[in-house]
Amino acid sequence: MPEIVKLNRQLYLDVNHFAIATPWAHGFMAGYAHLIGIGLLALLLLAAWWRARSRPNPERSVARVLWAAGGTIIAEGISHDVLKPLIAERRPYLTLAHVEVLLTRTNGFSFPSGHATIAGAVIVGLWLSRDRLMTLLAIVVGVFLAFGRVYVGMHYPGDVVAGLIFGGLLVWILSPLGVWVLSKITRVIHQSSATSWLVASSTGAHVQASS
Numbered sequence: 256m257p258e259i260v261k262l263n264r265q266l267y268l269d270v271n272h273f274a275i276a277t278p279w280a281h282g283f284m285a286g287y288a289h290l291i292g293i294g295l296l297a298l299l300l301l302a303a304w305w306r307a308r309s310r311p312n313p314e315r316s317v318a319r320v321l322w323a324a325g326g327t328i329i330a331e332g333i334s335h336d337v338l339k340p341l342i343a344e345r346r347p348y349l350t351l352a353h354v355e356v357l358l359t360r361t362n363g364f365s366f367p368s369g370h371a372t373i374a375g376a377v378i379v380g381l382w383l384s385r386d387r388l389m390t391l392l393a394i395v396v397g398v399f400l401a402f403g404r405v406y407v408g409m410h411y412p413g414d415v416v417a418g419l420i421f422g423g424l425l426v427w428i429l430s431p432l433g434v435w436v437l438s439k440i441t442r443v444i445h446q447s448s449a450t451s452w453l454v455a456s457s458t459g460a461h462v463q464a465s466s
Contacts, residue, residue, distance in 0.1 A: 259413075263411045264347075264411065266405075266411075267351070267405060268351070270402075271354050271405075273406070274355050274407070275355045284357065285357040287399070287403050288406065289407075293370065293400070295396045296374060296393060296400070299377065299389050299393050300377060303381055303384055303386045304321070306386060306389070307319070308452075313441075313455040314438055314455075315441075316384070317441050317455075319380075319385070319430075321441070322383070322430055322433040322434050323379075323380025323384055324380070326376055326433055327376035327377050327426065329429070330373070330421065330425040331369055331376070331422070333425065334418065334421060335369050338367055339363070339369075342364065342366045343364055346361070346362070347408065347410065347411050356407065356409070357407040367415075368409075368410045368415045368418035371397075371400070371401040371414070371416070371417075371422070372419070372421055373422060374397030374400050374418070375421065375423035375426075376425065377397060378393045378397050379423035380430075381393050383426070383430050441454045
């Protein structure tokens with residue numbers, strides 16, 4: 256067995272032993288690793304969109320945030336529908352005996368972690384949107400989510416590291432095209448009086464008009 260595989264399994268078992276020794280955290284970690292972490296990342300994207308509306312050139316600022324969201328969806332789709340079936344790595348609890356698993360066991364493939372892919376994509380997407388506060392919060396939420404997926408027994412550490420890297424890289428590489436397309440859409444939305452608030456706040460519009 257290659258050394259990297261041995262290390263991956265040993266790190267998984269180390270975290271799993273830690274999980275066994277901390278039963279008081281099981282309820283929170285199970286909820287966080289399943290839905291709460293994803294929900295928090297979605298709220299950060301929503302907050303970033305709201306803040307982008309008040310910036311100079313809101314059409315492009317909002318387009319960057321929309322790409323953070325859209326790129327995340329694309330990355331997770333490729334991760335789930337292409338990479339997982341292609342690599343076909345079994346879940347750790349299907350190959351290792353007597354491990355603690357806090358979520359419902361599935362027969363789905365493990366590499367890369369879809370949750371970590373989402374986290375990496377949101378982190379890099381928000382960084383590209385130039386919202387430092389939301390980026391810092393996303394790093395905390397996303398990295399803890401990645402750890403949580405190992406803690407609850409669903410993934411090897413390598414799965415979540417790969418997910419973080421893949422999600423971030425895809426959003427970064429495709430960002431010029433994604434932002435360019437979405438900028439055209441936000442420009443059309445901004446031109447309509449009925450939907451302009453989706454792109455620019457009244458305060459932001461006033462500042463832009465005065466500059």
